[in-house]
């Protein structure tokens with residue numbers, strides 16, 4: 001996740017495509033480049049959804065007519081899913097660049113409609129990775145038993161290992177009193193602050209090893225629920241812009257929560 005005030009470089013850090021120059025690529029493209037390079041065409045699949053969360057409504061950046069997409073939480077596994085969101089199977093890196101460009105155009109169109117250059121929504125790239133493996137039945141864990149399909153008379157069972165990566169470009173965190181927002185812009189700012197403050201509460205709860213992580217307060221934290229627990233790891237990048245950069249570097253912190261871990265870095 002990238003967090004910071006408007007104009008400090010969140011989208012620059014995460015979303016640059018670097019089409020002509022690979023050194024210009026942001027974290028979204030670099031992460032997928034890494035995943036795709038270690039994929040096997042016979043056993044692995046990588047799928048992506050690209051969404052934005054605007055005023056507590058989840059909208060599909062790959063199919064902008066889809067709005068108010070519901071969040072589904074599996075009561076048994078705790079897994080969070082988004083039934084109704086477009087999921088595209090990735091062919092290669094060029095395919096990803098095309099999809100990110102479509103998403104960028106749709107996010108920009110939404111910003112323009114709001115008469116602002118800055119992102120008033122959280123943009124979320126969700127990457128689903130599946131790998132088919134065969135394992136000897138004695139070795140599988142109870143968690144994996146849920147995803148296996150048994151073959152009669154054979155102690156080798158096909159398993160599907162699933163991973164999920166979320167890359168989140170958070171909306172700008174400016175303070176309402178300082179930004180002088182009013183009318184619809186004030187409403188937007190309130191929703192942004194609601195979700196960012198509920199994210200802050202979850203991070204504090206994780207850092208304090210609290211038994212309860214308050215994910216119910218906003219859609220952002222409900223969406224991130226399974227990124228805060230189990231074997232998940234979360235990395236928060238705080239962008240500060242050039243004027244504060246020298247000072248901020250000295251205050252970068254790393255905190256570890258009880259379940260997963262949260263790593264915080266300042267750029």
Ligand SMILES: Nc1ncnc2c1ncn2[C@@H]1O[C@H](COP(=O)(O)OP(=O)(O)OP(=O)(O)O)[C@@H](O)[C@H]1O
Pocket residue numbers: 004005006007008009010011012013117118119120170171172173239
């Ligand atoms: N490290 C950097 N080097 C050069 N230019 C940068 C850097 N970071 C940001 N910029 C430039 O600063 C401007 C604002 O950056 P960006 O749009 O990424 O900010 P943001 O934090 O995502 O803002 P918002 O919250 O309004 O969406 C852009 O023109 C971007 O190209």
